[in-house]
Amino acid sequence: MDIAPTTATIVVSLGPCAAGSAASCSETDTLAVTSGDDTQLTMTVTAVNYSSNQASSVPNPNTGPSTAVGDSMQLTWQATGLLKATVLHGFPGWQGGNPYWCGAGVSQSDAQKCGA
Numbered sequence: 456m457d458i459a460p461t462t463a464t465i466v467v468s469l470g471p472c473a474a475g476s477a478a479s480c481s482e483t484d485t486l487a488v489t490s491g492d493d494t495q496l497t498m499t500v501t502a503v504n505y506s507s508n509q510a511s512s513v514p515n516p517n518t519g520p521s522t523a524v525g526d527s528m529q530l531t532w533q534a535t536g537l538l539k540a541t542v543l544h545g546f547p548g549w550q551g552g553n554p555y556w557c558g559a560g561v562s563q564s565d566a567q568k569c570g571a
Contacts, residue, residue, distance in 0.1 A: 456556060461488050463498055469505075472516045478507040480516045489527070497543070499527040520547035536561030537568065 457464045463486040472480040482505055486498040503522050507513045515521055526545025530538045538556040542549055557569035 458488075458496070462486065463488065463496075469516055472507050472513060478509045478513075480505060480507045480513060482515075482522065484522050486528075493532070495529055495531045497527065497529045500524050500545070517548075522546055522548065530556070534562065534565050537565040 465484040465486070467482045467484075469480040469482055472478040482503065484500050485502040485504075487501050488496055489499050490497045500522060501524060503524060505513050505515050523545055527543040528546060529541045529543055531541065533539050533555070536558045538558070540549075540554045540556060553568075553570060555565075555568040557566050561569070
């Protein structure tokens, strides 16, 4: 995830675009920062795009529910390099997943929360 003052971008690798396909697909979610302070950010999805390593735009390769415009989440600062994501609306593919995001400066003990 790349976070700027008013926007954020999440790029997720989805694996093969289709069964037996050599093309690898990814999803790019663009989010607007709708509120925040020094300890938390609330963000809402404004665009969802799919691409492959062979084309700049492809149809959604997922067969299940996926991220949609209007989905929202809150990121809460836990420690240096450690954020915790809470889904506020949508993000069906994230249900039950690890809520922690690790970044630069995360401690070794906190990195374990992210599976790193």
